[in-house]
Amino acid sequence: MQSNKENTSVCSRDKSILGSVLENSKHENKSVCSVCEDRKKEDGTDRDSNWEQVYKQDEVNGASLSRQKSKDMIKEEAILLRASRSQINIHASLHDQMEQAHLAAHLPKVYLPCGFGPVKPDNGKVFFFDIDNCLYKKSTKIHDLMQIYIHRYFKKHLHLNDQEAYRLHMKYYKEYGLAIEGLVRKHRINALDYNKVVDDALPLDRILVPNSKLRKLLIRLKREGKIQRLWLFTNAYKNHGLRVIKLLGLGDLFDGMSFCDYSHVPMTCKPMKSAFDKALEDAGVTDPRNAYFIDDSSINVDAASKFGWGHIIQYIEDATADEISKRKTENPNITIIRDIVELPKACPELF
Numbered sequence: 001m002q003s004n005k006e007n008t009s010v011c012s013r014d015k016s017i018l019g020s021v022l023e024n025s026k027h028e029n030k031s032v033c034s035v036c037e038d039r040k041k042e043d044g045t046d047r048d049s050n051w052e053q054v055y056k057q058d059e060v061n062g063a064s065l066s067r068q069k070s071k072d073m074i075k076e077e078a079i080l081l082r083a084s085r086s087q088i089n090i091h092a093s094l095h096d097q098m099e100q101a102h103l104a105a106h107l108p109k110v111y112l113p114c115g116f117g118p119v120k121p122d123n124g125k126v127f128f129f130d131i132d133n134c135l136y137k138k139s140t141k142i143h144d145l146m147q148i149y150i151h152r153y154f155k156k157h158l159h160l161n162d163q164e165a166y167r168l169h170m171k172y173y174k175e176y177g178l179a180i181e182g183l184v185r186k187h188r189i190n191a192l193d194y195n196k197v198v199d200d201a202l203p204l205d206r207i208l209v210p211n212s213k214l215r216k217l218l219i220r221l222k223r224e225g226k227i228q229r230l231w232l233f234t235n236a237y238k239n240h241g242l243r244v245i246k247l248l249g250l251g252d253l254f255d256g257m258s259f260c261d262y263s264h265v266p267m268t269c270k271p272m273k274s275a276f277d278k279a280l281e282d283a284g285v286t287d288p289r290n291a292y293f294i295d296d297s298s299i300n301v302d303a304a305s306k307f308g309w310g311h312i313i314q315y316i317e318d319a320t321a322d323e324i325s326k327r328k329t330e331n332p333n334i335t336i337i338r339d340i341v342e343l344p345k346a347c348p349e350l351f
Contacts, residue, residue: 108251109252112256114229118281118283119229123284123285123287126283127292128233128291130295130315131244133315134294135257150198169276177266180267188344192263197238200243211248213250213251215250221343229254229255231283233293237260258278260275289308289310292313295314297314298330298331302330313336315338315340
């Protein structure tokens with residue numbers, strides 16, 4: 001059994017990683033991707049900061065298709081470049097950097113004791129965590145990358161142009177909640193093959209870094225003993241969820257996961273009542289009032305409120321006072337936080 005005690009002593013591997021971290025941070029603002037650098041040499045433009053203008057200029061110049069990059073490809077490169085620059089927070093204290101380096105060098109193995117449920121009902125209190133834009137920040141732009149990959153899938157496999165792909169993507173999203181649901185129903189695509197080239201293809205290892213602060217917070221929550229289980233509740237397929245918690249250094253802290261099963265049609269996903277009911281069943285909760293739930297989506301937290309879940313928290317990254325006031329007016333049953341590590345403020349009774 002793995003101990004929850006965090007070892008922050010510095011090993012040789014930690015020192016090596018930290019050395020690389022500090023060296024890279026010195027040059028953080030000077031780093032450029034090879035594509036941007038090549039383009040600068042050609043025409044003096046910077047694709048990272050002005051990709052849309054460059055794309056339009058390519059059209060004006062009549063650049064050959066072999067040289068011209070699509071708008072979404074340029075945007076993808078810009079997101080990944082930004083991610084590489086923000087992997088290390090140079091404003092963090094040396095202690096925090098050392099903790100992150102230690103966790104990166106010793107990532108816990110992913111282990112969900114209860115798997116994907118169902119757990120024998122005991123009606124204990126369970127804390128349900130959304131994954132994307134919740135366990136990590138929305139500003140990582142992983143969602144934007146996912147939209148690019150979905151768009152490419154529509155274009156390639158349905159033989160559509162950009163406008164047609166966008167319209168159909170939005171149509172299926174509005175009708176079914178997930179684009180993949182429309183693809184499976186209307187075009188009989190293999191959902192697991194889709195997952196391989198969309199969610200599983202995301203370069204998460206180039207974007208996500210271990211979150212030692214969140215890890216310590218979750219360990220503290222477990223040690224207090226007022227919650228029976230920590231449970232993941234995501235609209236993604238299980239592969240994606242497992243990848244995310246591993247890269248964040250949280251792989252051994254959750255008891256189980258409820259996910260959208262892409263192999264089952266029709267699919268069950270938030271904000272459907274059937275998805276919330278299944279999550280409760282998976283986690284062994286018989287009374288929804290004993291469920292704690294955090295999600296970034298207004299639609300999902302409003303659904304949880306409608307279905308009688310007891311403690312609902314919405315994570316709105318860096319929310320303004322006006323945004324918080326508006327959401328509280330729309331749904332007074334929710335608590336809003338600006339950062340996942342503010343959980344103790346949202347539910348002090350658990351800490």
